[in-house]
Amino acid sequence: MDPEHADLTPATRAVALGRPERSPGAPVGPPVTFTSTYIADGPVNYARVGNPTWTVLEEVLGGLEGGDALAFASGLAAIDAVLTLVPPAGRVIAPGHSYNGTTGLLREYADQGRLEVVSLDISDTAAVVSALDGLQPGRDLLYIESPTNPMMEVADLPVLIDEARARGILTAVDNTFATPLLQTPLADGADIVVHSATKYLSGHSDVLLGAVVTAPTERGREVHQRVLARRSLHGAIPGPMEAWIVLRGVRTLAVRLERAAANARALVERLEAHPGVTRVRYPGLGAMIAIEVGHGPAAADRVCAAVRLWTHSTSLGGVESQLERRRAQPLEVSTVPEELIRLSVGIEDVEDLWRDLAQALDQA
Ligand SMILES: Cc1ncc(COP(=O)(O)O)c(C=O)c1O
Structure with a gap:
């Protein structure tokens, strides 16, 4: 340089x-x-x-x-x-x-x-x-x-x-x-x-x-x-x-990441307080979160199916929020919990993100 x-x-x-x-x-x-x-x-x-x-x-x-x-x-x-x-x-x-x-x-x-x-x-x-x-x-x-x-x-x-x-x-x-x-x-x-x-x-x-x-x-x-x-x-x-x-x-990496990470931090707080979520994994940096939901993999699948704004898709790091139950991927290792959902938080308005995720968690 x-x-x-x-x-x-x-x-x-x-x-x-x-x-x-x-x-x-x-x-x-x-x-x-x-x-x-x-x-x-x-x-x-x-x-x-x-x-x-x-x-x-x-x-x-x-x-x-x-x-x-x-x-x-x-x-x-x-x-x-x-x-x-x-x-x-x-x-x-x-x-x-x-x-x-x-x-x-x-x-x-x-x-x-x-x-x-x-x-x-x-x-x-x-x-x-x-x-x-x-x-x-x-x-x-x-x-x-x-x-x-x-x-x-x-x-x-x-x-x-x-x-x-x-x-x-x-x-x-x-x-x-x-x-x-x-x-x-x-x-x-x-x-x-x-x-x-x-x-x-x-x-x-x-x-x-x-x-x-x-x-x-x-x-x-x-x-x-x-x-x-x-x-x-x-x-x-x-x-x-x-x-x-x-x-x-x-x-635009810096502005995207700043916004996505701020969204992630706000969501982590709310996820930790949600009765349907048994564990939140967030390392304190970035915009990736993993959650575990009660009632097993079927409930996790229901969360993924019930979102309307979040995208149910593999991959991560885009401007759009994405989520996926990782064990649904055939290659995923068996020590990853069946009910773990990976969240890639995007840059949408955090209130819209939370409303959508909360309604999906409530349904499941
Ligand atoms: C941490 C990490 N490294 C590497 C890869 C592989 O990258 P690509 O899909 O561009 O081949 C991925 C894909 O999800 C990833 O999450």
């Missing part, structure tokens, strides 16, 4: 980074570059390797996380690129609860004998630290998601990252739920951050995209080159239009 932008707050960076040079008549935002190839002898020769619209988005995401970003076709493609940094028979410590695509991918690699996966409660700092002793530097990976999807467990990032670093272990953090406005793991010393930009970064439930952001350190730069090589060879690349849509979403 240039020194001019380094002094800016993250909210301002989200707006100001990645703009074309200012000259009379220049556009204020970057164009979308549709091309599959480039005139020979330039820095990039083929569009599986690079695209100017990705580059702009990567500048903005890198500037927000404090590292060097690479855009991918989806969050899961980005996560896969990180997991494949671990050589065959390497070991990965990972949260027992995390996005179910991530646990599914880890399970598949474990079943194939490609990786050894140590699953544990990522909020149990002592257990994670003790598991780190079994890892091999230069080979293994500490993979964190915090807060976790959908159980909302929180990892002690500074401590876990420090302990991993002291042992020479690579650390990656899925920062999708918190976003770089609430948490910057690279500043805590992590080597890698991954994102599903499909969620808060884009914010409008209209695009899939992922990112890997590496630390501005020697090790981070080495990882960056390996991830870039992986992306170029495996081709899990975003389209230029998708990159542009995410970039436009990022411009």
Whole structure:
């Protein structure tokens, strides 16, 4: 990041980074570059390797996380690129609860004998630290998601990252739920951050995209080159239009998140007082909540079916409030309670949100 932008707050960076040079008549935002190839002898020769619209988005995401970003076709493609940094028979410590695509991918690699996966409660700092002793530097990976999807467990990032670093272990953090406005793991010393930009970064439930952001350190730069090589060879690349849509979403990240988080805090208070809700999981940051409802999964399904303003759909992080009973997803792990409903709070008026949710809870 240039020194001019380094002094800016993250909210301002989200707006100001990645703009074309200012000259009379220049556009204020970057164009979308549709091309599959480039005139020979330039820095990039083929569009599986690079695209100017990705580059702009990567500048903005890198500037927000404090590292060097690479855009991918989806969050899961980005996560896969990180997991494949671990050589065959390497070991990965990972949260027992995390996005179910991530646990599914880890399970598949474990079943194939490609990786050894140590699953544990990522909020149990002592257990994670003790598991780190079994890892091999230069080979293994500490993979964190915090807060976790959908159980909302929180990892002690500074401590876990420090302990991993002291042992020479690579650390990656899925920062999708918190976003770089609430948490910057690279500043805590992590080597890698991954994102599903499909969620808060884009914010409008209209695009899939992922990112890997590496630390501005020697090790981070080495990882960056390996991830870039992986992306170029495996081709899990975003389209230029998708990159542009995410970039436009990022411009409003700060106001969206501020509003959604304020709504979430107001809803948490009311949910805690509602007789139909037996447990509210909210880590105190962001706009994701998980609730458990009395009377089991059928009642939770009735809540999801009874909402009129909230959207009953999978995914999260959009301007529209969404909810879902997570165990209804076949891949969800069995230790997630059957009656758990994940709430992604949007930016609507909180009174409208509460009225709709309360009537659905009352009906169930
Ligand atoms: C925390 C988290 N990480 C990664 C992903 C995967 O992202 P994508 O759907 O963009 O592949 C998701 C999707 O829900 C997620 O919630």
